[in-house]
Amino acid sequence: MAVPVSQMYTVAKYVLTQQLKGVKRYPLVLMLEPLFRCNLACAGCGKIQYPDHVLDKHLTPEQCWAAADECGAPIVSIPGGEPLIHPGMAEIVRGLAERKKYIYVCTNAILLERKLDEYTPSKYLTFSIHMDGLRDEHDLAVCRDGVYDVALKAIREALKRGHRVTTNTTLFDDASPERVRKFFDEMMELGVEGMMISPGYSYQKAPDQKNFLKRNKTRELFAKILGNRKRGWRFNQSPLFLEFLMGRRDYQCTPWGNPTYNVFGWQKPCYLLQEGYANTFKELMDATEWDRYGTGRNEKCADCMVHCGYEASAVADTFGSWSGFGRTVKVTLSPNAR
Amino acid sequence: MFRPTTPAELAEAVELAFDYRGDVTLVLTSGEPIVGYLFNREAAGPKPLLQVFPESGGMREVAYTEVASIAFSGEDTASGNSWEAWVTKKESERKAEAQRAETDARARGHL
Secondary structure, X not given: OOOOHHHHHHHHHHHHHHHHOOXXXXXXXXXXXXXXXXXXXXXXXXXXXXXXXXXXXXXXHHHHHHHHHHHOOOEXXXXXXXXXXXXXXXXXXXXXXXOOOEEEEEEOOOOHHHHHHHOOOOOOEEEEEEOOOOHHHHHHHOOOOOHHHHHHHHHHHHHHOOOEEEEEEEEOOOOOHHHHHHHHHHHHHHOOOEEEEEEOOOOOOOOOOOOOOOHHHHHHHHHHHHOOOOOOOOEOOOHHHHHHHOOOOOOOOOOOOOOEEEOOEEEEEOOOOEEEEEOOHHHHHHHOOHHHOOOOOOHHHOOOOOHHHHHHHHHHHHXXXXXXXXXXXXXXXXXXXX | OEOOOOHHHHHHHHHHHHHOOOOEEEEEOOOOEEEEEEEEEEOOOOOOXXXXXXXXXXXXXXXXXXXXXXXXXXXXXXXXXXXXXXXXXXXXXXXXXXXXXXXXXXXXXXX
């Protein structure tokens, strides 16, 4: 089981409650970016291109907790920048866990082993380690040699101490399906709880604008990777989202599903596009013209199939009807059945 | 440096500054310069506003009508750093660049 039952129950209860209340738009995962500073400079990343004085800004723990309270999503994902650089990260995590939020600290793991003493293992806390493939692919993707081995060592130590550990992998158009499958084998052997995968998004501000996947190519690649899936592979994400990546299902984007809060405010409209900032979560939800976003509605969204827009759509499908729930059960039990 | 002469030109200049990944220098109609990162703007509504993180700290809100000129004075932090360039670089150059990034992170205590 890739996601603990308590977490599945919390998410299911939350989504069903929203649907019973007739709430049309509700957040599923808060993307909390407490800083943009990173200790890597990956070419595919569009998150860290700011002047130094902006990179030096941090959200305070109080700001982070207030954002989680205001948003109300049951899951808080903490990307960045590199969250473990933030001097108050352990305190932020403690406060979020007290609020019974399921927290994913998305880290490159360079500092993880050194910082582990600051964290108590908990069902609410998961270290989601950025791993873009096997050693050669990962070190190339993060533009630094040796990072894969550092991450592997940190993962082993975190697991030894009883932490929940997952991996998150962004795939670009040079990905080899065979190598990715081998990478999945290696991560499962390592003992991680589950893996998360997503195609890269061509950030307007990322240095690399040439290596991102187009929609058809994304489906082709993921069909090759996830077709004939090995029984031992566990994914820490919606099974219907994986079906979507393989081209077996189609969804419209749910841009409000993963609202983003950072040092600039609530990002409009989503984690990937930066069209401005709202001062409050309510303002974000009420003032954003949501119908302008998603595939077929906006050229910036044309090729996007990223989890932050489509995983919420898949989850809504699961809990939106008995047939959706049935589909989810079926692909969970028999991922290779058509 | 842009010295917009119409509200439309000003709105266009602010959009370009919002998209720019570097500091800009705003000179206000009062003559005051503000050097910083323009991270948000609200062009619609009766009183269009922009928001800046000045290099010197804090946050400033400035009405569009107060802006006399905009200059893209800081380095564009996203330019000249492509993946293609990274891949095609000689091993020695790649290592040197990685070393520079690593040294910078180490100096900040982030490694």
